[in-house]
Amino acid sequence: MKTDTIYCTDACEQLERTDPEWVDLVFADPPYNIGYVYDNYRDDLSDEKYVEWSRRWMSACARALKPNGSIYIAIGDDFAADLRIIGRDIGLHLRNWIIWHYTFGQNMKNKFCRSHTHILYFTKHPSEFTFNDRLLRFPSARHTEYQDLRANPRGRLPNDVWDEFPRVCGTFKERDGVHGCQMPEALLMRIIMASSNPKDVVLDPFVGSGTTAIAARRLGRQYVGIDISETYVELARKRLARVDHEIRNDDRTDSWPELHTEMLFQLYRETKVSLENLLPNQVALRVIAASLSERTGVTYDAAAVERRLFELSKDKRFPKLPNDTRFKPCKHVTSEGKRYTRVTHRLRARRQPKGSQNGDVRQAM
Numbered sequence: 001m002k003t004d005t006i007y008c009t010d011a012c013e014q015l016e017r018t019d020p021e022w023v024d025l026v027f028a029d030p031p032y033n034i035g036y037v038y039d040n041y042r043d044d045l046s047d048e049k050y051v052e053w054s055r056r057w058m059s060a061c062a063r064a065l066k067p068n069g070s071i072y073i074a075i076g077d078d079f080a081a082d083l084r085i086i087g088r089d090i091g092l093h094l095r096n097w098i099i100w101h102y103t104f105g106q107n108m109k110n111k112f113c114r115s116h117t118h119i120l121y122f123t124k125h126p127s128e129f130t131f132n133d134r135l136l137r138f139p140s141a142r143h144t145e146y147q148d149l150r151a152n153p154r155g156r157l158p159n160d161v162w163d164e165f166p167r168v169c170g171t172f173k174e175r176d177g178v179h180g181c182q183m184p185e186a187l188l189m190r191i192i193m194a195s196s197n198p199k200d201v202v203l204d205p206f207v208g209s210g211t212t213a214i215a216a217r218r219l220g221r222q223y224v225g226i227d228i229s230e231t232y233v234e235l236a237r238k239r240l241a242r243v244d245h246e247i248r249n250d251d252r253t254d255s256w257p258e259l260h261t262e263m264l265f266q267l268y269r270e271t272k273v274s275l276e277n278l279l280p281n282q283v284a285l286r287v288i289a290a291s292l293s294e295r296t297g298v299t300y301d302a303a304a305v306e307r308r309l310f311e312l313s314k315d316k317r318f319p320k321l322p323n324d325t326r327f328k329p330c331k332h333v334t335s336e337g338k339r340y341t342r343v344t345h346r347l348r349a350r351r352q353p354k355g356s357q358n359g360d361v362r363q364a365m
């Protein structure tokens with residue numbers, strides 16, 4: 001198949017008639033068979049039919065993979081176990097069963113709210129595969145809490161529970177309107193950085209709004225995307241054209257390229273330490289600089305990272321960490337439709353009694 005192309009066709013039919021072993025990495029986010037309304041796919045097969053279909057597309061993708069290739073599959077609760085078993089049946093090796101734990105999950109009334117998706121990470125060969133650990137590292141608690149100089153200066157690897165990627169909700173700037181299942185670009189970047197190298201071929205058989213292709217393009221990989229819907233393919237191609245434009249503009253400026261800024265945002269999210277605690281911590285900043293240099297291929301030092309984080313902190317895109325945002329009173333609506341402003345009372349320390357020496361209010365009580 002021609003690379004750097006989005007095909008509008010059925011993924012199984014297309015992959016079954018293509019040569020084997022030409023892909024380095026597959027990312028697949030198939031329909032989950034939960035009755036979701038897609039443009040022209042009915043997401044309500046019988047359980048048997050869905051499992052049978054899953055076996056077919058997973059076999060077609062495994063056939064397309066090179067012997068040292070990897071495949072990541074995003075899947076919901078109902079069929080995660082089936083897909084894991086199909087993977088074993090067709091000779092894939094499970095490396096991680098990742099849980100993507102996201103914020104902004106769906107509210108439920110009669111069960112616990114859903115806030116995760118499974119990502120099954122398989123390789124075709126049990127021991128020969130690409131895994132770029134140096135691109136994934138970020139500061140550990142030994143850097144951020146203790147500023148421990150003996151901690152690994154390259155940082156630590158992420159856990160298999162990923163909670164640094166909020167779901168792309170309707171109101172997010174990243175959300176591109178038409179497709180309701182758009183994945184976060186940063187999540188795809190982590191997968192592509194981990195399991196492929198520049199110029200490798202990344203295939204997404206259910207490319208939807210084009211997220212995988214966009215992340216691959218930005219990271220200098222070749223992509224092939226397939227989707228059965230013309231509307232989604234059109235959307236993916238438009239998004240890709242915008243990314244091409246951005247890449248051309250980045251080449252022309254001498255300020256920080258947009259991709260490097262986003263990678264710095266992502267490292268900040270991964271570090272999970274508020275800016276006011278991070279900026280004075282040179283040990284953690286050095287790890288961020290080392291990791292950013294690996295991810296971008298451009299050398300950054302701790303001072304450059306510190307300056308850029310400070311500059312960006314005034315930008316409204318600056319990532320908010322959970323519980324790191326001050327509550328701002330705003331207009332709320334009661335169940336009867338009345339509007340009111342929620343008032344918050346700030347707790348103040350008791351005034352220091354006269355004559356108290358050291359200012360500890362407990363001693364004066």
Ligand SMILES: C[S@@+](CC[C@H](N)C(=O)[O-])C[C@H]1O[C@@H](n2cnc3c(N)ncnc32)[C@H](O)[C@@H]1O
Nearest residue numbers: 010011029041181182183206208209211227228
């Ligand atoms: C969950 S969505 C993928 C969303 C995507 N990850 C994104 O970030 O936008 C699944 C996609 O599979 C597509 N699809 C369903 N059956 C297909 C088939 N047989 N071949 C190719 N694409 C198919 C649907 O049109 C839908 O866009």
